Amino acid sequence: MNIAFVIDALVTVIGVTTPILLAATGELVVEKSGVLNLGVEGMMLIGAVTGFAVALNYGESLGDWAPWAGVIGAAVAGAAASMLFGVLVLTLGSNQVATGLALAIFGIGLSSLIGASYVGMVIQPFNQTFPDWLAADPIGRVAFGHSPLVYIALVVVVAVGYFLNHTRAGLILRAVGENDVSAHSIGYPVIAIRYAAVAFGGALAGIAGSYFSMVITPMWAEQMTAGRGWIALALVVFSSWRAGRLLVGAYFFGILMTLELYAKASGFSFLPSQFWAAMPYIMAVAVLAVMSARDVAGAEAPACLGRPFMPNN
């Protein structure tokens, strides 16, 4: 096994991991504020189709900047979709689980409708950040050979970890998620903070979606995220709501999936392939089981997660 081989595999791992990491980081912030948004899959798809449409339609006029416009469009579209959820859940106090599932289904439908005319079209892939000479040799390629979104995902997860644990604003966000009544009584705008968190989560889910339609496979196909939004949700629980573990967990998932493919292509069929495919879910269940056995699950999850807060009642 030579070094180029390992690097090729690493490139695959990074490609598989990045969108899940982006979406899960957004959801982490949402859940830390005490809101459970199960609509990640739908927001990702809306982001995916928007990013593709913008990059395609402005490809000529914007040139090299078109992919960036696509990413911004995806973020705005994801945030807009999440605001729909926000109004229902935060202002009107509807059930978060039901509304989140509705958002997921709505996103699948809306993206298919918007994307119908884009089926079968292609754009230039958005996958070169640094000049060619930096990414020429194998070591350089693993460090510099990726799409900008890969680096953005890493920066964002580190920034979110710092924000949550080391800043005053992060402390307030956590306070809102842990005890909304107390946070409200000492004067913090609980609903406004939650709106901001939900919008941030939506924007990151949108960007995660654009990674599918602009980087991995620069095209649009209905439901192209194929359930990654649900894996992102599981990952937040898996990480017990910590940014560091989220990063490790996302790469763990990416490595598992890549190993599965290598094992199959190399003829190692000592485990049935369905077992490999179920692995991330088995791991999530195992982590949950261990957490509840140690009786820390209650302590790890934000105390107000999923509970509506209606200050006027």
Added chain:
Amino acid sequence: MSLVTRRNFVKTAAAGLAMPALARTAFAADPVKIGFIFLGPIGDFGWTWAHNKGRLAVEEALKGKVKTTYVENVKEDASAIPILKDLAQQGNKLIFTTSYGYMEQTVEVAKQFPDVKFEHATGYKTLPNLGVYNSRFYQGRAVEGTLAGMMSKSGVIGYLGSYKVPEVVMGVNAFTLAAQAQNPKITTKLVMIDSWFDPAKEAAAVQTLINLGCDVIAQHTDSPAGLQVAEQRKAYVFGQGADMHKFAPTMQLTAIEDIWAPYYIDRAKALLDGSWKPDNTWWGMKEGTVVMSAFSKAVPDNVRAVAEKIIAGTKDGSYDVFTGEIRDQSGAVKVAKGERLPDDKLAVMDWYVQGVQS
């Protein structure tokens, strides 16, 4: 109300001899309903997209006489049963279930609705009101394998598969056998991704195959994701279900196009004139349900000539890729020298030929 009357009509018709003609006149007043269930979204640009094109062709060809409905994204599990029952209760007289994984569900619902006719794609279980149909896509795989065998420099070719079902297994085997006929040392690396449609995983799987040394790749999953990766990494590739050269303009050698229109129109006409029977129909290149896209410029003339001979031989029946001697992975002889694998064995194929690495 009208449904009940129709059912009584059919019952009475079965008793008498003169009645069927009458029953048909009653039908002709409003269009006959035909239903489809699809595995993926109709915009997948692959398997479901091709079936939907067939459906639209039926509407076009028999305008006013038939009305089609479809349900997309139907999972291959128990959830297909209520969807099929719904379609039957809505008055659809003929229902096409367009994926292998609907086999048991179609059998169950067909037993409950003896008046409704069903057709299941790529399966093998039939009933008095349930027929099966398939296309000999493996004939196209043999053409792809021929190109792969002659054009691979590494001697290692790749196959991106979905599930280990006969439809996929026979494709892998046809691809490998045809390649070995050109270069006996060929091995095929096979990755099953346990999904028909997952662009990100399809892309990762093709990357993996290329990393492991494959320089020509065939796919049996539904999105063009793999082609885009192959284009970026400069590996030859084949389109699946439709001409996908847009996704790999320099690297797609050819593609297998699924053309269902001739079959669906034929069956809709049979339904209308009352000649419908639960057949086991298996059309292919000869009948025009499997069509190869134009070969790309990357295919050298001598290779093209061999591939075209395979196509011609397939059409006139002189060539069959499953002609012995064929050995399985353990080396046991599965088809004796000079014999052809019969259709009933082909339809349930669950073993790989020698040279497939899985």
